[in-house]
Amino acid sequence: MNPKWWKESVVYQIYPISFMDSNGDGIGDLRGIMSKLDYLQNLGIDVIWVCPIYKSPNHDNGYDISDYCDIMKEFGTMDDFDRLLQEMHLRGMKLMMDLVLNHTSHEHPWFIESRSSKDNPKRDYYIWRKGKNGGPPNNWESYFSGSVWELDPQTDEYYLHLYSKFQPDLNWDNPVVIDKLHEMVQWWLKKGIDGFRFDAVAHIVKTEGFPDALNPGGTQTVRAYDMFSNLANVHTLLQNLHDQVLYFYDIMTVGETSGLGPEQALDYVGDGRRELNMTFQFEHMFLDAASAGSGKWDVVPWSLLELKKIISNWQTVLHNRGWNANYLCNHDQPRSVSRFGNDLFYRIPSAKMLATFTHMLEGTPYIYQGEEIGMTNIAFDSIDDYRDVETLNYYEEKRSKGLPEAEIMGAIHKKSRDNARTPMQWDDGDEGGFTTGVPWIKVNSNYMEINAANAVKDPDSIYNYYKKLIELRKKHKVIVYGDYKLLLPEDTEIYVYTRTLEDQQLLVILNFFEREPVFELPPEITPGTLELLISNYTPQKEENLSYLKLRPYEARVYLRRLYSV
Known part of the structure; x- marks a missing residue:
């Protein structure tokens, strides 16, 4: 099973501009992060992934870097960074930096x-x-x-520029550029950081000659995306980065690599490939897109059968060959409870169910800030309240084509990246405790109910459920390394899988909807052998485990011993 510390870790992603403001300017900062380290330590977090904090004019919230070796002044100073890294290490937590190698700022x-x-x-x-x-x-x-x-x-x-005009792409065909980027990566590693999330790393190589795409935004193999994504030389460049720099440090690396399946992902993360530890896959992030070529804004209901198919494929193909990064939300995606759960009537049980799903899969679980308290999507009435460049561009493009305002805003409410970027809701005070000033983007108005202070003190909260999930992961190796097997592949409401390691087996039962379906225990499993590890509902008295009527969004995890040793 090839144990590694990064396989056994739980990662918490911080979007610093929205996490915690320490000085009242409405912008989250490094000292704000430092002030909340005990909160994260109490949760059980091992690794903190911090989105870009480098010097930047901030056209794309830090993903446009003007100086790789300096800190954005709004976030603090390099002294603040050094202190933050020290405080993390004192608490036994590691720091993963978010690094953009595909492009810089136009002000670099x-x-x-x-x-x-x-x-x-x-x-x-x-x-x-x-x-x-x-x-x-x-x-x-x-x-x-x-x-x-x-x-x-x-x-x-x-x-x-694959992204905004303020983010010109670097030329990875230039060996001088490569050397300078290697030097910069090593500079951060020498400071003592513990890993990198490489942003847009699949795009660092472009098709030679820059030919036209025959179907630029469509689904054919000659679409533009295929001209600058996951090309063969990306792997040569990453192997060189590994062999010349990364190899000499015990770190964690994850790549943002959209547009590939698990077999292709093995080219990045397969044992012996000398590239990355894991990648973020995006197949499940397009479940609610009308078609592969329609873009993310054309939203349709997603299918549990399709989710099972995608996740099961990644779980089985990468088992003993690579490693998964498991997530349902990040800074670029809507809130998971609003997208895959029910944020109105079943927010708490559905958020717990989704947490159970990701934490019981094989792979490293990623928690996005606020996910652990069940934060929800935002629905601003006016486009003037949005800040995301992608959202604003989409709005202008569709308005210029005459689409109705209500239709455009409906899509934005579902899929804008700002859904995940509203400030962290710490308490029920002004601005949710995020700042004493005016926040850079409005706080979700539900902060009076949904906030960390309430969650920490409530033993039945989503936060404390996450804490228990993390504790179980540290206690049971089967949760980390167990072999995955899907049960009931054609059931449209219940997602059931097992995880097996040596003489232990997990049985994970998840009701993904508000209906109350019945789960029948497979004949090879005897009810008396099952020990309930965790559930998001109180078990009913004298219930028949062979024939369970599941409650809305119910999650159960059982542990059974397969044989005596």
Whole structure:
């Protein structure tokens, strides 16, 4: 089973601008994070993943870096960072940095020089091309709408940006760029950090010659996405990074690699590949998209059968060959309880059920800030209250095409990245205890009910349920390393699976909806052999375990011993 500390860890993701403000300017900061370390330690967190805190003009909330070796002034200073890292380590927690290697900010000194003239020594640090037929070099589309190319009048050439025009892509065909990025990665490792989440790492290589996509936003194999995602040379570059830098440190690495299945993921995380420990897969994040080519905004009901198929495929293919990163929410996705649960009438049981689901799978579980207290999506009435560049671009694009305001806002309420970016709700005081000033984005109005202070003191809260899940994971190796097997693959309401390691087996029973289906125990399992480890409901007296009528969003985990040793 090849034990590793990062396999046995539980990760908590912090979006720093929204986590905790220490100085009343409405923006979360490093000292704010420091003030909440005891809260995270009490929860049982092993690793804290902090989204970008580097110096940045903040066009995309820190994912546009202008200096890799400095701290954004709104977040604090490098001294604050050093103290934060020290305080984490004193509590037995590790720090994983979020690092963007695909692009920088347009304000990075490299790009300022690169765009200054065609013969500047740093011109080739980025990707520049002449226009074609009076327009961009090709028809590739940006993640944030429009062309990936931006014309720079100073030199009358286009630079490539897969994301916003403020995020020019680095040229990984330039060995000088690679050396400088390696040096920067090593600089952080020497400071004592414990790992990296590599943002957009699947995109660092682009198709040679930059040919047109025949179906830019569609589903054919010649769509633009396939021209800059998961190309073969990405693996060579990551192996070089591993062999020359990462190998010499006992760290945790996870890559953001969309658009692949588990067999392709093994190219990144397979044992012996010398690349990454795990990747974030996105297949389950498109369950509620109308089609692969329609984009995330065209929302349809998701299917439990499809969720089972996707998760089971990743669980079985990677078992003993790679490692999964299990999540339902992050800074780019809607709140999990609003998306996969029921945030109105069954918020607490459905949030607990979803937590049970991710924590009992094989792989490292990731908790996104606020998920542990059941924070929900936001539905601002006005587009003026939104801050996310992707959301604002979508709104402008659809309004220009004449779509009704209500239709556009309906999609934004479901899928905007700002759903996960409203401030952490710490207590029922002003602004949810996040700041004494005016927050950079409005606090969800339900903070009076949903907040960490209430959750910590309530023994039956979502927070304390997460705490118990984490305690169980540390106690039972079968939760970490057990082999996964799906039961009832065609059941449209109940998700049941087992995890087996040596003489121990988990039976995980999850009702994903508000109806009350009946679960019949498989004949090979005797009720008397089952020990209830955790449930989000109080077990009913004298219930028949062979024939369980499940309550809305009910979750149960049983432990059984298979044989005596």
